[in-house]
Amino acid sequence: MDFTIGLTEGVAWPWPIAVYLFLAGISGGAVAVAICMNLFRGVHQDTPIMKAASLIGFVTIVLGMICLVLDLTNPLFFWRILVYYNPTSVMSIGVMALLFYIPLVFVLMLVSLRQEITSIGCLKWLDPTIGFLAKFRVALDWIVLILAIAICAYTGFLISALIRFPLINTAVLPALFVASGFSAGCAATKVLAAWLFGADRHGEDLHALHAAEWPIMAVEAMCLLMIIIALVSGNEAAKAAASAFCFGLWAQVFWIGAVGIGFIVPLVLSFFGSRNFRDSAAVFYTSGLAAICGMMCLRLFIIYAGQINSI
Amino acid sequence: MSLQIDRRKFLAGTTAGSLFVLTLGGCKPEDKGSPQAAKSGALGAKTGSGGTTARPHYAMVFDQNKCIGCGLCKTACNEANDLPKGRSRLLLERQSTHVPGTPCPQCGKLEGCDCERVYVRVSCQQCQDAPCVRVCPTGAAHVDSKTGIVTMDPDRCVGCKYCIAACPYNVRFINEKTKTAENCDFCLKTKLANGEEPACVQACRHGALYFGDLNDPQSIISRLLRVKDTVRIRPHLGTEPSLRYIPVTKEGV
Numbered sequence: 001m002d003f004t005i006g007l008t009e010g011v012a013w014p015w016p017i018a019v020y021l022f023l024a025g026i027s028g029g030a031v032a033v034a035i036c037m038n039l040f041r042g043v044h045q046d047t048p049i050m051k052a053a054s055l056i057g058f059v060t061i062v063l064g065m066i067c068l069v070l071d072l073t074n075p076l077f078f079w080r081i082l083v084y085y086n087p088t089s090v091m092s093i094g095v096m097a098l099l100f101y102i103p104l105v106f107v108l109m110l111v112s113l114r115q116e117i118t119s120i121g122c123l124k125w126l127d128p129t130i131g132f133l134a135k136f137r138v139a140l141d142w143i144v145l146i147l148a149i150a151i152c153a154y155t156g157f158l159i160s161a162l163i164r165f166p167l168i169n170t171a172v173l174p175a176l177f178v179a180s181g182f183s184a185g186c187a188a189t190k191v192l193a194a195w196l197f198g199a200d201r202h203g204e205d206l207h208a209l210h211a212a213e214w215p216i217m218a219v220e221a222m223c224l225l226m227i228i229i230a231l232v233s234g235n236e237a238a239k240a241a242a243s244a245f246c247f248g249l250w251a252q253v254f255w256i257g258a259v260g261i262g263f264i265v266p267l268v269l270s271f272f273g274s275r276n277f278r279d280s281a282a283v284f285y286t287s288g289l290a291a292i293c294g295m296m297c298l299r300l301f302i303i304y305a306g307q308i309n310s311i
Numbered sequence: 312m313s314l315q316i317d318r319r320k321f322l323a324g325t326t327a328g329s330l331f332v333l334t335l336g337g338c339k340p341e342d343k344g345s346p347q348a349a350k351s352g353a354l355g356a357k358t359g360s361g362g363t364t365a366r367p368h369y370a371m372v373f374d375q376n377k378c379i380g381c382g383l384c385k386t387a388c389n390e391a392n393d394l395p396k397g398r399s400r401l402l403l404e405r406q407s408t409h410v411p412g413t414p415c416p417q418c419g420k421l422e423g424c425d426c427e428r429v430y431v432r433v434s435c436q437q438c439q440d441a442p443c444v445r446v447c448p449t450g451a452a453h454v455d456s457k458t459g460i461v462t463m464d465p466d467r468c469v470g471c472k473y474c475i476a477a478c479p480y481n482v483r484f485i486n487e488k489t490k491t492a493e494n495c496d497f498c499l500k501t502k503l504a505n506g507e508e509p510a511c512v513q514a515c516r517h518g519a520l521y522f523g524d525l526n527d528p529q530s531i532i533s534r535l536l537r538v539k540d541t542v543r544i545r546p547h548l549g550t551e552p553s554l555r556y557i558p559v560t561k562e563g564v
Contacts, residue, residue, distance in 0.1 A: 001375070001542050001558050003404045003431045006481025012472045073470030073490040080469040084449035091473050092448035161446055163548065164479045311479060311545070 011307040013159075016071040018303040021155045022184075022296045023064035025177055028152035029185020031057035031105060035145040037208060044137045046112045048197035049205050053189045054109040055196075057148070060188075061102055090161050094154040101147040107133050108144050152181040159302070166241035168306035170230060176223035180295050183216045187266075187291035194284065201284055210270075213291070217263060237311040244305035254301040262294015366459045367524040368439075369497055370532055370553040371512070372541060373432040376560060377519035380405060380430040387514030391501050395487045400495040401434035401511060408559060429559045432520075435482045435494035436544060436552035437461055443474035443483060443494070452492065455499060462496035465489050479548050497522065525553075 034053030156174030
């Protein structure tokens with residue numbers, strides 16, 4: 001015996017949650033990649049990459065919080081999640097992590113953008129404060145790195161706990177979210193560092209970042225493949241959920257958006273055509289924005305196709 | 312010298328760390344000795360559990376053979392729990408036992424016959440291992456400490472809908488009036504609090520619903536389960552639902 005109807009019609013978590021997952025992934029990914037680059041070199045400098053990443057990290061997570069709060073049934077209830085905690089809830093653990101991550105990313109942004117901030121007349125008075133905070137730079141880098149990875153991963157665990165949806169309820173999802181957060185974070189950092197902070201598009205830094213993108217994208221593709229294989233070779237509900245990759249609007253979002261724009265466009269632009277073409281500014285920005293757009297499509301696909309195909 | 316500094320650092324670190332862990336002590340939702348829960352013991356006494364200290368295990372049985380789909384249960388639920396118009400914490404799904412392609416024993420049609428319809432109660436399955444309770448970030452969805460019933464504290468609910476997405480039965484919803492999530496809690500705060508049976512059980516004129524304490528061997532539900540075959544919905548999920556169903560049985564030839 002079974003029933004097919006339910007007390008809630010449609011998806012419980014609509015697009016603002018997908019946008020939040022996207023923004024949190026970019027925030028964590030951008031910050032983690034930039035700090036990793038500094039740590040690997042054994043320096044704690046304010047490179048254009050660090051500046052871009054910390055700015056992206058702070059702005060996207062704040063926008064993400066706005067998405068989350070606006071998606072509550074009554075946004076004025078949001079304080080309750082800050083007062084009451086439940087250690088078995090991934091969301092509650094995420095709130096704890098965010099309570100540390102957001103202020104610390106803000107501090108990282110202040111420290112990284114010290115020059116830019118103090119060059120603005122009315123913000124000059126901040127210089128001594130930022131100077132004081134900058135003393136803790138090494139510890140700050142390490143703590144924010146760990147929190148940034150935790151934020152990326154938690155968004156995956158958050159939804160992989162939903163046992164009603166075979167496409168979402170997979171062990172690989174957190175890994176996929178970390179990988180795609182890193183790749184979109186890389187892309188966003190690259191674009192902003194060149195556009196706003198004058199990073200040399202052919203310089204050492206951006207080349208290193210660019211080189212790091214391919215292995216990350218390979219991991220991302222592998223995670224997706226694992227999810228598809230597990231669904232196809234799974235039980236009845238899993239097989240039904242696998243059809244999400246073949247039919248309907250969300251299959252199009254996946255193949256055109258996540259795969260076509262997110263993977264194939266950057267690949268084609270970076271490996272085909274003349275050297276001049278590949279080194280052009282247009283290709284640089286297009287491939288970066290395509291990777292970001294692809295990640296947004298992937299999150300939308302997971303959220304919608306995942307929730308439509310229930311057990 | 313260096314050892315001294317290390318030890319000092321170590322002590323400072325562990326102190327800070329334990330302070331952080333101590334604050335986590337506030338995480339667990341405190342047991343609310345709510346008056347409703349205390350009063351609901353009256354029902355346990357009525358069904359004969361006496362003054363036993365063991366927590367009851369309330370369960371419900373839905374007999375598909377008796378339900379005619381009149382919907383009185385839904386109306387009673389709406390009134391008892393003061394729900395918005397047209398809302399109830401349970402639904403009845405109409406199904407057909409007719410196998411397509413075979414002639415219906417009553418009308419003889421091969422397809423599209425509506426003779427052999429049956430109903431299935433769709434409501435909170437009162438899982439012993441409830442995913443909604445596990446994922447709720449504020450502890451609003453919780454197990455009542457006195458009765459063991461999965462219920463809601465609307466004053467804690469943040470409206471994130473995590474419980475709705477996590478429920479493998481899709482039997483939770485947002486109450487449009489209070490903007491908080493809800494589930495069927497056997498009328499814990501309304502009928503059970505007064506020592507009565509749940510509103511739907513009282514309203515059912517066809518005896519399709521039974522309610523009682525499984526831990527009490529003398530309760531009607533325990534005695535019923537000893538003689539009747541019942542099934543649970545999607546037991547493979549491991550959520551250990553407390554709702555049991557007596558599937559429709561076909562008449563002999």
